[in-house]
Amino acid sequence: xxxxxxxxxxxxxxxxxVSKEGGVKYPLEAIxxxxxxxxPLEVAYDYDEIRRQVSRESIAAxxxxxxxxxxxxxxxxxxxxxxGTGMTPLVKSNRLARRLGxxxxxxxxxxxxMPTLSFKDRVxxxxxxxxxxxxxxxxxxxxxxxxxxSTAAIAAHAGMDCCVFIPAxxxxxxxxxTLIYNPTLMAVKGNYDQVNRLCCEVANSYGWGFVxxxxxxxxxxxxxxxxFEVAEQLxxxxxxxxxxxxxxGSLFTKIYKGxxxxxxxxxxxxxxxxxxxxxxxxxxxxxxxxxxxxxxxTPVKPNxxxxxxxxxxxxxxxxALDIARKTNGNIEAVTDAEIVxxxxxxxxxxxxxxxxxxxxxxxxxxxxxxxxxxNPDEKTVVYITGNGxxxxxxxxxxxxxxxxxxxxxxxFERALERSRTLERLEWQQTSx
Amino acid sequence: MTVKVLVPTPLQKFTNxxxxxxxxxxxIDELIDALENNCPGIKARICDETGKPRRFLNLYVxxxxxxxxxxxxxxxxxGDEVSIVPAVAGG
Numbered sequence: 138x139x140x141x142x143x144x145x146x147x148x149x150x151x152x153x154x155v156s157k158e159g160g161v162k163y164p165l166e167a168i169x170x171x172x173x174x175x176x177p178l179e180v181a182y183d184y185d186e187i188r189r190q191v192s193r194e195s196i197a198a199x200x201x202x203x204x205x206x207x208x209x210x211x212x213x214x215x216x217x218x219x220x221g222t223g224m225t226p227l228v229k230s231n232r233l234a235r236r237l238g239x240x241x242x243x244x245x246x247x248x249x250x251m252p253t254l255s256f257k258d259r260v261x262x263x264x265x266x267x268x269x270x271x272x273x274x275x276x277x278x279x280x281x282x283x284x285x286x287s288t289a290a291i292a293a294h295a296g297m298d299c300c301v302f303i304p305a306x307x308x309x310x311x312x313x314x315t316l317i318y319n320p321t322l323m324a325v326k327g328n329y330d331q332v333n334r335l336c337c338e339v340a341n342s343y344g345w346g347f348v349x350x351x352x353x354x355x356x357x358x359x360x361x362x363x364x365f366e367v368a369e370q371l372x373x374x375x376x377x378x379x380x381x382x383x384x385x386g387s388l389f390t391k392i393y394k395g396x397x398x399x400x401x402x403x404x405x406x407x408x409x410x411x412x413x414x415x416x417x418x419x420x421x422x423x424x425x426x427x428x429x430x431x432x433x434x435t436p437v438k439p440n441x442x443x444x445x446x447x448x449x450x451x452x453x454x455x456x457a458l459d460i461a462r463k464t465n466g467n468i469e470a471v472t473d474a475e476i477v478x479x480x481x482x483x484x485x486x487x488x489x490x491x492x493x494x495x496x497x498x499x500x501x502x503x504x505x506x507x508x509x510x511x512n513p514d515e516k517t518v519v520y521i522t523g524n525g526x527x528x529x530x531x532x533x534x535x536x537x538x539x540x541x542x543x544x545x546x547x548x549f550e551r552a553l554e555r556s557r558t559l560e561r562l563e564w565q566q567t568s569x
Numbered sequence: 570m571t572v573k574v575l576v577p578t579p580l581q582k583f584t585n586x587x588x589x590x591x592x593x594x595x596x597i598d599e600l601i602d603a604l605e606n607n608c609p610g611i612k613a614r615i616c617d618e619t620g621k622p623r624r625f626l627n628l629y630v631x632x633x634x635x636x637x638x639x640x641x642x643x644x645x646x647x648g649d650e651v652s653i654v655p656a657v658a659g660g
Contacts, residue, residue, distance in 0.1 A: 169657050333659045337577075435636060436637070452625075
């Protein structure tokens with residue numbers, strides 16, 4: 138396959154990798170674990186240099202993609218892989234907000250992120266750009282589905298070889314939506330945590346760039362753009378409260394890092410943003426630790442329809458707990474039935490069809506409102522991270538059937554009358 | 570009990586660059602002490618100050634996470650395979 142030559146830009150803003158525990162410094166290579174403490178590595182930046190390079194105006198004049206925030210991302214190429222990822226809509230919610238009794242609700246809609254309709258395109262665009270810079274010709278990942286779609290698609294665009302690992306029981310849409318890009322796809326007979334462990338062993342010996350293993354320090358930085366975009370789209374202001382799904386906990390911690398970086402370089406005013414997280418009851422190790430007041434996360438074996446967030450052994454669970462607690466947020470879990478209701482509620486009130494992870498987030502939002510844990514006046518942003526067309530089996534059988542009619546006016550009129558009667562009956566049963 | 574231990578790359582400097590070593594121990598705690606005897610210095614890397622495996626390190630006995638078994642009290646039998654895997658991956 139042919140790859141685009143890399144042009145290196147001047148004024149690199151990132152300096153080294155650093156251990157999250159103990160602060161040991163590491164060079165900017167494909168490593169993800171501190172050799173002393175085994176804790177995750179983070180990318181460290183020169184914020185004075187970033188402050189010199191960016192302003193609200195320079196960002197606004199940049200590309201209509203995540204690369205408008207390139208100074209905050211760990212890549213040196215002048216021509217990063219740009220497939221139009223990012224700058225998804227921030228929708229002011231009216232009907233869902235009214236239904237829940239909120240006055241200031243916004244929806245960050247990554248169900249329409251490009252090119253593969255989930256937030257994963259953000260992290261993969263960063264990871265594959267960095268992989269190319271580090272000289273990898275084959276990229277790989279351990280995925281619950283969305284990441285597989287994204288890695289395969291963006292690798293195809295960039296002309297890189299790709300081998301993707303998924304649990305064998307994934308939704309059909311996620312398997313098909315990976316195969317179409319013609320990667321090597323390994324369906325592993327086991328859950329995500331087992332896939333992940335296998336990939337850790339493969340990553341050690343094959344010399345491939347695993348986006349969420351040896352490239353994880355770079356990859357995860359891509360999620361910061363979900364924080365940057367919301368701040369910019371709110372008119373260069375931070376929200377009061379965010380609600381986001383929790384799988385490994387990485388997205389949650391990176392939105393937090395993104396907000397803090399904007400404050401640090403003077404792009405937005407400082408403010409405490411409350412961080413609340415959403416899990417499915419069938420895989421809720423972080424929510425359980427939160428509820429029990431523990432600062433350690435005990436792994437669980439996942440059993441939920443929310444497969445994209447079914448990580449039983451979350452690598453950043455500890456940090457997600459810490460952020461929720463210190464910002465006065467919450468972490469809640471909801472049942473599979475509530476997840477389906479969450480998907481329907483978002484679709485019926487806002488016209489957004491999200492996958493199970495988004496259903497989880499909406500259901501947790503509702504639960505927090507009902508428990509009085511979200512003030513109706515708080516400027517609240519709920520993160521929708523994936524598209525419902527990929528997990529159709531989750532709602533199959535819960536959303537009614539089409540009215541099949543003859544091609545005749547009277548057949549239509551009878552069916553219409555019947556549907557209105559049914560609607561009235563339903564309406565009388567539920568309070569609006 | 571003689572078990573096979575799979576050693577991750579960051580710890581192989583203690584094992585003469587061997588990815589697998591044979592070791593003895595009736596349970597995980599004893600195995601870690603036996604590893605320390607064979608490869609001095611390795612215990613301080615596997616365990617924190619309290620003597621328990623570090624938060625970001627996963628230990629498996631025959632592919633099962635020891636936190637689903639008896640933790641570091643998990644008994645070992647001849648021929649078991651113990652893997653030490655850094656947890657920082659995924660998501």
